Amino acid sequence: MILDSKIPEGPLAEKWSKHKFNLKLVNPANKRKYTVIVIGSGLAGASAAASLAELGYNVKVFCFQDSPRRAHSIAAQGGINAAKNYRNDGDSVYRLFYDTIKGGDYRAREANVHRLAEESVNIIDQCVAQGVPFAREYGGLLDNRSFGGSQVSRTFYARGQTGQQLLLGAYSALNRQIHEGKVKMYNRHEMLDVVVVDGKAQGVVTRDLISGKLETHAGHAVLLASGGYGNVFYLSTNAMGSNTTAIWRAHKRGAFFGNPCYTQIHPTCIPVSGDHQSKLTLMSESLRNDGRVWVPKTQAMAEQIRKGQLKASDVKEDDRDYFLERKYPSFGNLVPRDVASRNAKEAVDDGRGVGGSGKAVYLDFSDAINRLGKNAIQAKYGNLFDMYYQITDENPYELPMRIYPAVHYTMGGLWVDYNLQTTVPGLYALGECNFSDHGANRLGASALMQGLADGYFVIPYTLGDYLANIGPKPIDTSHPAFAETQKAVEDRLNKLLSLKGTKTVDEYHRELGNIMWEYCGMARNEAGLIKAKGLIQELKADFWKNAIVLGKNEELNMSLEKAGRVADFIELGELMVDDALNRKESCGGHFREESQTDEGEALRDDDNFAYVAAWEFTGENMPEQLNKEALVYENVKLTQRSYK
Amino acid sequence: MSGNMNLTLKVWRQENASDKGGFVTYKAENISPDMSFLEMLDVVNESLIKKGTDPIHFDHDCREGICGMCSLYINGRPHGPKRAITTCQLHMRSFTDGETITIEPWRATAFPVIKDLAVDRSAFDRIQQAGGYVSVNTGGVPDANEIAIPKVIADEAFNSATCIQCGACVAACKNASAMLFVSAKVSQLALLPQGQPERYRRVQSMVAQMDAEGFGGCTNTGACEIECPKEISMTNINRMRRDFFTAKLFKEEEI
Numbered sequence: 001m002i003l004d005s006k007i008p009e010g011p012l013a014e015k016w017s018k019h020k021f022n023l024k025l026v027n028p029a030n031k032r033k034y035t036v037i038v039i040g041s042g043l044a045g046a047s048a049a050a051s052l053a054e055l056g057y058n059v060k061v062f063c064f065q066d067s068p069r070r071a072h073s074i075a076a077q078g079g080i081n082a083a084k085n086y087r088n089d090g091d092s093v094y095r096l097f098y099d100t101i102k103g104g105d106y107r108a109r110e111a112n113v114h115r116l117a118e119e120s121v122n123i124i125d126q127c128v129a130q131g132v133p134f135a136r137e138y139g140g141l142l143d144n145r146s147f148g149g150s151q152v153s154r155t156f157y158a159r160g161q162t163g164q165q166l167l168l169g170a171y172s173a174l175n176r177q178i179h180e181g182k183v184k185m186y187n188r189h190e191m192l193d194v195v196v197v198d199g200k201a202q203g204v205v206t207r208d209l210i211s212g213k214l215e216t217h218a219g220h221a222v223l224l225a226s227g228g229y230g231n232v233f234y235l236s237t238n239a240m241g242s243n244t245t246a247i248w249r250a251h252k253r254g255a256f257f258g259n260p261c262y263t264q265i266h267p268t269c270i271p272v273s274g275d276h277q278s279k280l281t282l283m284s285e286s287l288r289n290d291g292r293v294w295v296p297k298t299q300a301m302a303e304q305i306r307k308g309q310l311k312a313s314d315v316k317e318d319d320r321d322y323f324l325e326r327k328y329p330s331f332g333n334l335v336p337r338d339v340a341s342r343n344a345k346e347a348v349d350d351g352r353g354v355g356g357s358g359k360a361v362y363l364d365f366s367d368a369i370n371r372l373g374k375n376a377i378q379a380k381y382g383n384l385f386d387m388y389y390q391i392t393d394e395n396p397y398e399l400p401m402r403i404y405p406a407v408h409y410t411m412g413g414l415w416v417d418y419n420l421q422t423t424v425p426g427l428y429a430l431g432e433c434n435f436s437d438h439g440a441n442r443l444g445a446s447a448l449m450q451g452l453a454d455g456y457f458v459i460p461y462t463l464g465d466y467l468a469n470i471g472p473k474p475i476d477t478s479h480p481a482f483a484e485t486q487k488a489v490e491d492r493l494n495k496l497l498s499l500k501g502t503k504t505v506d507e508y509h510r511e512l513g514n515i516m517w518e519y520c521g522m523a524r525n526e527a528g529l530i531k532a533k534g535l536i537q538e539l540k541a542d543f544w545k546n547a548i549v550l551g552k553n554e555e556l557n558m559s560l561e562k563a564g565r566v567a568d569f570i571e572l573g574e575l576m577v578d579d580a581l582n583r584k585e586s587c588g589g590h591f592r593e594e595s596q597t598d599e600g601e602a603l604r605d606d607d608n609f610a611y612v613a614a615w616e617f618t619g620e621n622m623p624e625q626l627n628k629e630a631l632v633y634e635n636v637k638l639t640q641r642s643y644k
Numbered sequence: 645m646s647g648n649m650n651l652t653l654k655v656w657r658q659e660n661a662s663d664k665g666g667f668v669t670y671k672a673e674n675i676s677p678d679m680s681f682l683e684m685l686d687v688v689n690e691s692l693i694k695k696g697t698d699p700i701h702f703d704h705d706c707r708e709g710i711c712g713m714c715s716l717y718i719n720g721r722p723h724g725p726k727r728a729i730t731t732c733q734l735h736m737r738s739f740t741d742g743e744t745i746t747i748e749p750w751r752a753t754a755f756p757v758i759k760d761l762a763v764d765r766s767a768f769d770r771i772q773q774a775g776g777y778v779s780v781n782t783g784g785v786p787d788a789n790e791i792a793i794p795k796v797i798a799d800e801a802f803n804s805a806t807c808i809q810c811g812a813c814v815a816a817c818k819n820a821s822a823m824l825f826v827s828a829k830v831s832q833l834a835l836l837p838q839g840q841p842e843r844y845r846r847v848q849s850m851v852a853q854m855d856a857e858g859f860g861g862c863t864n865t866g867a868c869e870i871e872c873p874k875e876i877s878m879t880n881i882n883r884m885r886r887d888f889f890t891a892k893l894f895k896e897e898e899i
Contacts, residue, residue, distance in 0.1 A: 047782075050782070051781075051782040054781045054782060065705060065711075065713060066703060066713060066762075066764070066765060066766070067712075067765065067766065067768065067769050067809065068769075069712075069769075069809060070705055070706075070711045070712060070713050072705070072706060072711070074706065074710055074711050074712075075706045075708055075710045075711065084788070084789075086789060122783070124788045125785050125786065125787055125788045126780075126782060126783070126785055127788075128785075128788040128791060128838070129778065129780045129785035129786070129838060130777070130778050130780060130838070131777075131778045131801075131832065131833050131836050131838045131839055133798050133799075133801040133802040133805050133832065133836065134788075134798070135798070135802075136793055136794075136795045136798040136799075137795060138794075138795050139792065140792030140793050140794055140795065140798075141789045141792055142788055142789060158802060158805075159802065161710065161806060164710055164806070164808075165802070165805060168805065171772075172772065172776060172777035172778070173777060173780075173782070175769070175772045175773040175776060175777055176773075176777045176779060178773045179773045179774065179775075185769075187766060187769070210758055210759075237708075239705040239706040239707070239711060240704060240705055240706075240707055241705045273678045274676055274678055274679070276676060276678075276679045276683045276686070276687060277683070278680070278682070278683050278686055278707060279707045279708075281707075281708045282708075386728075387708065387709060387733070390709075390729055390733045390734075390735065391680075391733070391735070393735070393737060456782045456783075457782070457783075460782065502694075504690055504693045504694065506686070506690060507690075548693055548694070548696075550693060550696065550697075550698055550699070551698055555659075555660065555759070556660075556701055556758055556759040556762065558699065558701055559693065559698075559699060
C-alpha cells in the first residue's frame with residue numbers, strides 16, 4: 001500500500017492556511033446531523049470533543065476513568081511550549097519548528113511540525129480565555145521558563161501542575177457542551193473495538209465497566225485520543241490505567257502503527273526502590289533549569305556513597321563530575337531528554353551511580369538555593385519537592401535528589417496523514433496515540449502543545465472535510481458489522497474469563513516489562529532484540545494458558561480489565577521489537593548500540609532510514625507488513641545533532 | 645528483609661451497590677516501609693488472586709497524587725493519617741509493625757458505593773457541568789497578554805484550582821457537605837477577570853446542583869480543610885457565600 005501523507009503543496013509557512021482553505025466545510029445546519037465518537041478525555045480528546053460540539057456536531061465521549069478530568073494529561077508537570085516570543089529572546093514559529101525537528105532527530109514531518117508551531121500561540125490564548133491560571137509576573141503578564149533542547153524561554157507553566165490546569169480548562173469546555181446537550185459523556189466505559197463498515201470506521205464497541213454491559217455506538221467518524229503505550233514497560237511514569245487497547249484494537253482493524261519502537265525515556269525520575277514498585281514518578285524537566293546533574297568523578301567515591309560512608313554534600317566540588325555541563329557546554333543540563341538519559345545510564349554503567357542500588361545520579365539544587373534562596377525555589381517547584389520527599393523520605397532542600405531515567409512517553413503511535421486520519425477512513429488519532437509530530441524524540445513541554453493543537457485547532461478543520469465528503473446520511477448500529485464486532489469482543493472476554501491458571505496478570509505484565517526494559521529500552525542491539533522477540537512469543541503463549549482471571553463479566557471486574565490490556569501490551573511489545581530490529585540506525589530515543597558516533601551519540605543513517613515505519617496487521621500470529629513513508633526535508637538540512 | 649512489617653487489615657467489602665457489605669480481615673505480610681499504601685494493597689490482592697478470591701477493588705490511576713482517583717478512608721481519616729497527601733502518596737513507613745489498619749470507602753449519600761472501596765463521584769462532574777466554566781468557544785479569543793492579572797490574584801486563583809476533585813472534603817465532613825470542593829471551583833473563576841461576566845449566574849447554578857445531589861450543609865467545622873490533600877482553604881467557602889448572597893441582590897434577568 002502506498003501511504004499518502006496528504007501534505008499540502010506550497011511553501012512550508014503557507015501549507016496549513018492554504019490547506020484549511022481547500023478543505024470542504026459542513027454547512028452549519030448540517031452539522032447537527034453528524035455524530036462523532038471520541039475515545040479518551042485527556043487534552044486531545046476533551047479539546048476535540050468540546051470544539052466539535054461548539055461547531056454543532058453531536059459528540060459522544062468515552063473514558064475509562066470515573067471522570068473525564070482524570071485522564072493522564074492531568075499529571076503533566078512542567079509546561080507547554082508556544083512561540084509567543086514574549087521574552088524578546090529570539091523565539092519565532094520557525095525556531096520552535098526547527099527546535100522540534102532537530103530535537104526529534106530529523107524523523108518527523110516538516111509540515112506537521114510547522115503547523116504545530118503555528119498553532120502553539122493560539123493554544124495559550126485559548127487557555128487563558130478559559131481561566132487557566134498560568135504563572136504570572138508582577139506586571140500581570142505571563143511568565144515563562146526554559147526546557148530542554150531549546151535556547152529560548154518559551155514554556156508557559158502553572159507551577160508544577162501545568163497539565164492539570166490545562167486539562168481542567170479543556171474539561172470545563174467539555175462540561176459546558178455536556179450541559180448544552182451537545183456532548184454525551186460516558187465515564188467508566190472502555191472502548192474494546194472499532195466497527196468498520198465498507199472500509200470506513202463507523203462506530204465502536206464499548207464495555208460499561210460497572211455493569212459489564214457491551215454496547216455498540218454508531219458515529220460518522222471515530223476519534224481516538226487514548227494516550228500513549230508506555231505501560232508496555234510495566235514501570236513507567238504513566239498512570240496505572242494507561243493502556244494501548246484502543247489503538248491496538250484499531251490497529252488490528254486496519255490502522256497502521258507508526259514507529260512503535262520510538263519511546264522516550266525521561267532522564268529525571270525517582271529511582272526504583274524495590275520489587276513492589278508499581279509505577280515511577282517523574283520529576284519535571286523544568287527542574288533542570290536550576291538543578292545540576294552530577295556523579296562523583298571516581299568509582300571509589302561512588303562506592304563509598306552507595307555504602308552510606310559518604311554523604312553527597314561532603315563530596316567536594318572538584319570531586320564532582322557535572323557530566324552534562326562538561327560534555328555539552330552550550331546546552332548544559334538542558335540537553336534533550338534522550339541525550340540526558342543516555343548520559344545518566346553511561347555514568348551508572350561506568351560504576352559511578354549513587355543511591356543504595358547504584359542506579360541513580362544526583363540532581364542538585366544547592367547552587368540555586370544559595371543563589372536565589374529557598375523560598376524562590378519553593379515557589380517554583382514546591383509541589384515537586386514535596387512529592388519527592390513523600391516517596392523517598394529525603395528532603396531535597398538539604399540533600400540532592402537521586403534521579404534515574406524512566407519510560408515516560410511514546411513518540412510512536414497510529415500512523416496518521418496530515419489530516420490526522422489513520423489508514424482507516426473515518427478513524428482519526430490525536431495526541432500521544434498518534435505518531436505524528438515528535439519524530440524519534442519529543443522535546444519537553446511539547447506533548448501538551450500537540451494534544452491541544454490536535455484537538456482545538458486541527459481536527460475541527462480536517463474532520464469537516466471528511467464529513468462533508470461522506471454526507472450527513474443517518475447511520476445506526478443495524479449494519480451486521482456491529483453485531484459481528486460485538487460478538488468478537490464478547491468471545492475474547494469469555495476466553496479471558498476462562499483462564500484459570502496459576503500466574504496473575506500482573507506477573508505477566510511485570511515479566512513483559514522486564515523484557516522490554518532489558519532489550520528494547522535505553523539501548524538496543526540485534527542479538528538482544530532477537531532474544532526479546534522469542535521471549536515475548538513464549539510469554540504470550542503462556543499467558544493464554546496459565547493466567548488467572550477471576551470473576552464474571554457482569555460486574556466491576558478490574559482483573560478482567562487488566563487482563564485484556566496486558567494481552568494487548570504483549571502483542572504490541574513484539575511489534576516494538578520488530579520495529580527496533582528493522583531500524584538498524586540510532587535516532588533520538590531509539591539507540592542501536594551498533595550505530596553510534598565516536599563520542600557515543602546516536603548515529604542516524606539517513607540514506608537508509610529517513611522514513612516512517614508504518615506497520616500493517618496481516619492476521620493473528622502473522623508477521624506484520626512494513627510500509628514506508630519517505631520523509632522529505634525541503635527546509636531543514638539533516639545534520640548530526642549537536643548540543644555541545 | 646529486616647524492617648519489613650506484618651499488618652492486619654480490616655477492609656470494607658461490598659459486592660455491588662445493593663449489597664449490604666461488611667468488614668473482612670486480611671493479613672498483609674512482609675510489607676516494606678518503602679511501599680506506597682496502594683502497593684501494599686497490590687501485594688494483598690496478588691495473594692488473594694492466587695487463592696482464587698476476588699481482589700479488593702479500589703479506585704486509583706496516576707499514583708502520584710494528581711488525578712484524584714484514589715480515595716480510601718484509612719483509620720477514620722480520608723487519605724490516611726498524614727496531612728496534605730493522597731492515599732497513593734502515603735507510604736507504609738507511616739505505620740508500625742503489628743498495626744491493625746481499617747480501610748473503608750468514602751461514605752456519603754451523594755457518593756454511593758459501586759464495589760468494595762470504589763464509589764461513584766459523578767455528582768462532582770454534574771456540579772461543574774451546571775456552570776463551572778467560562779463560556780468561550782475555541783478560537784476568536786484575545787491575545788493571552790492582553791488580559792493582565794495581578795500576580796497575587798493569579799496565584800490565589802491557582803491555589804483554588806489545584807483541587808483534584810477526590811472528595812476527601814465530603815468524606816471528612818460530618819454533614820457530607822461539598823462546600824469546600826464547590827467553593828474552590830467557584831472561587832477560581834470568581835477571582836479571575838475571565839470569570840466575571842458569568843460570576844453570579846455561575847455560583848447560583850453550581851450551588852443549586854450541589855443541593856440537588858444530596859450533599860449536606862456546611863456548619864464551619866473545618867474538617868474538610870484539614871483533610872484536603874491539596875490544602876484548599878476554607879476562605880473559598882467564605883468567598884462563595886459572599887458571591888451567593890450578592891447574587892440574590894440582583895434580579896434574575898440582571899445576571
